[in-house]
Amino acid sequence: MQLHDVSKGIQRRKKRKRIGRGVGSGHGKTSSKGHKGHSSRQGFKLSPLFEGGQMPLARRVPKRGFVNGAFKKHYVILNLDDLEAVFTEAGLVDEDALRAKGLVKGYNHDGIKVLGDGALTKALEVHATKFSESAAAKIQAAGGKVVVVAYVNQRGPAAAAARA
Template sequence: MKYNELQVTAHKDRKRVGRGISAGQGKTAGRGTKGQGARTGKKLGATFQGGQRTLVRAVPKARGFKSLRTPAQVVYLDTLNALKGKTIDNFLLYEEGYISTPFHTVKVIVRGVLAEKVTLHIANISKSAEAAVVKAGGVFVKTAVPLRQNTKEAEAADAK
């Protein structure tokens, strides 16, 4: 007989403990003698250490709240004076070095005075900054954040 020709059932019946001495697991049924582990009912937790303070309780906890949302990249209003007459979007701000990546939310907030006419195509702007842009003769257009293309897709698009 070969090993791969053995007729073995996949399911093995559970061991029936506590069914008499001759059954092999009688009397205490593998639970030892007396004590908390021998009793029926609720069992001990995975971190229980015999009444000693558990490691989970002993380790210091990190308090507070950690937000998973990355905050918007901030661009100040007075920095837009250097980009006069241009259509400002995420890619232009990235090329000029005002933001770290063009594929993230950008918000313009007020600092200083906007003296030049600009056209903004970005995701967010504060109300006071929008009023300053309109006052200077510019326009704000709410635009979605550009998505980062897969490098293989970008190479295929460049090849066409």
Template sequence: MQLNDLRPAPGSKKSRKRIGRGNSSGYGTTAGRGQNGQLSRSGGGKGAGFEGGQQPLAMRLPKLPGFRNINRVEYAPVNVSRLDGLFADDDVVDAETLVAKGVIKSALTPVKVLGDGEITKKLTVRVDKVSASAQAKIEAAGGKVELPC
């Protein structure tokens, strides 16, 4: 026996119903749809959510308020107390050094420094955003903030 000798079992394969191909086929004229009515028409039948004239479920459910802004930018928050514990005097704080220290996962993530806690070290901070309180604390400690243009 070879692959070209293989055949399906007799009666296991049934040919599809070819409707609308002449009266001699048994499915001509009305093509098995009957004489009249909604289902005999082209595009006839009820829609996907139709519930017999009852208000459909999708319309009965409450809708959520507001909307989701697709252009929203999520910043990774970093507090000045965390910077104080991780960096030494005169260090530069930017996305690459924060990734190296394990504070954020990716250098492509925008970073915002927040003012929670205290800072005693003189740091140069080069991140995307800095809160007003964080900037005041960094500059009071002798550091400087360099924001992107």
């Protein structure tokens, strides 16, 4: 073997299988799909959950209990050290101010919850959906104000009606 033979036949991208191009290609006639049946038909897609006709695992396993996923609330979590780092002087902290500072992104949540991790030295008036007890105590101890507001999603028909 010579050094120039090492890379012979090695290609950067594997060539695709050219099916249905005659008997001599080895992939002619049935195009490697066998004879008859649903898997030989045009547009056939096999579901990754299909188990050959036997009862699928998702239906074999018993289901118990109550799943609260459809009703669960998802909050944007903020800690006091986040507010301390971003807001330089005392003032109003609401959803618009948090979005402007990049602490709240997107609209796929049910409100903002402030937690008490960290220390707060500025007198901030914080408007949020929920507060932990420690966060509310630390905000008030710093001379700030805690205001609980109902969350209104700023996107969609409800938001348009609220803005009008």
